[in-house]
Amino acid sequence: MPIPLREPTFFILTALTTEPLHGYGIVRTVAELSGDRVRLQAGTLYGALDRLKEDGWIELDREDVVDGRLRRYYRLTDTGAGVLASETVRLRANADAATAGLRARAARGGSGGFGPAPGLA
Secondary structure, X not given: OOOOXXXXXXXXXXXXXXXXXXXXXXXXXXXXXXXXXXXOOHHHHHHHHHHHHHHOOEEEEEEEEEOOEEEEEEEEOHHHHXXXXXXXXXXXXXXXXXXXXXXXXXXXXOOOOOOOOOOOO
């Protein structure tokens, strides 16, 4: 049984689904995809990228020098895409189970269905 992905890992892999990105591009895309809930710091990002490379989920696409600084671009591997697809299926099944439970609760006259979560309104 696959281990659930941590949210930053999920969004890093998701950010790389459409095109290779460099570190700052990944940070921007992750923030955008997560609605600004996930904000990656450089140390966290590069540690995660090293781990994901080691696991074979991403790989170096190319390196460019921009304004005298090395910029590394990363891309999602087929293995990484498979991991992300499995996690997407797992999350969808979890959301479907929660949705069914909330619908059953609402049908019994319970409150707290599909409105905003307490404290998030």
